[in-house]
Amino acid sequence: MREQGLERPVGTLLQPLYSRGVYFPDFLTPFQASDGLESGLLAILDAPPARTAGEIDQLSRSSGISRWTSEIPGAQGRRELVRILRAYHRTVLAPHWEHIQARIEAERAARLRALLARGVEGLLADLGPTMRWENPVLHVKYPAEERDLHLNGRGLRLVPSYFCWGAPVSLADPELQPVLCYPVLQEPATPSLDAAWDGQEKALAALIGQARAAVLRTTASGATTGEIARAIGVSASSASRHATVLRDAGLVTSSRHGTSVLHTLTPAGASVLRASTRRARKPTADHTEVRRRR
Structure with missing residues (x-):
């Protein structure tokens, strides 16, 4: 500067x-x-x-x-x-924009797939620990004063933000188009190539290789070749080769959507992933009660 x-x-x-x-x-x-x-x-x-x-x-x-x-x-x-x-x-x-945009695109892809799989209920239910959906109210841990925001049929624009820290924020004027900006500071569930894996996840990486284990994790919610590449930090051609090996092994299936190829787990791939992570999971604390927001 x-x-x-x-x-x-x-x-x-x-x-x-x-x-x-x-x-x-x-x-x-x-x-x-x-x-x-x-x-x-x-x-x-x-x-x-x-x-x-x-x-x-x-x-x-x-x-x-x-x-x-x-x-x-x-x-x-x-x-x-x-x-x-x-x-x-x-x-x-x-x-740093390429890294920031990749993280945002990964979050948007995850929200879109939640919407396609389980509708609006599924999308709102998975927004993170600072938000809790109880139909028809979205409760948000808001940093400013306590208030209710009534949509009145206007819809709500969800904005994942790399620079929104701690808690979601909204516009101060309730008459403006409703927007909720929420943090995506946590890295996606898919580990990068240099991530430290614990327990059974290390065993999976030792079995099929760290890169292919990361690809397998990435495809758990469906991912295009480009999304896989951005998520694990490899080139698109390398991501495509790893996906091909997993597809040939019967762990991944691929289908073309427009100009992209979408990779998802087969039942066998899902079983392998579940077996590798079952013991690695640790119990988490109950969600802390938050003040009511809409």
């Missing part, structure tokens, strides 16, 4: 603006950002000045802001903010 001249603007503008307090301005996380960084930055530029000023004022009351932050509601202030955000992304985040 020093080389790019970002140390001062990050310290005087971004850090106060993106505070870790209970309030965060909604205009900084526009719905249009689902179409990519540039769409999100354009939405920040186009945010109504009155709304921006009101949210900056609320931020000032909750956590305090710097002189530079107070200038954001003006057109020039927002142009400067977008310039710094773009430079920060290019300098700090872009070099």
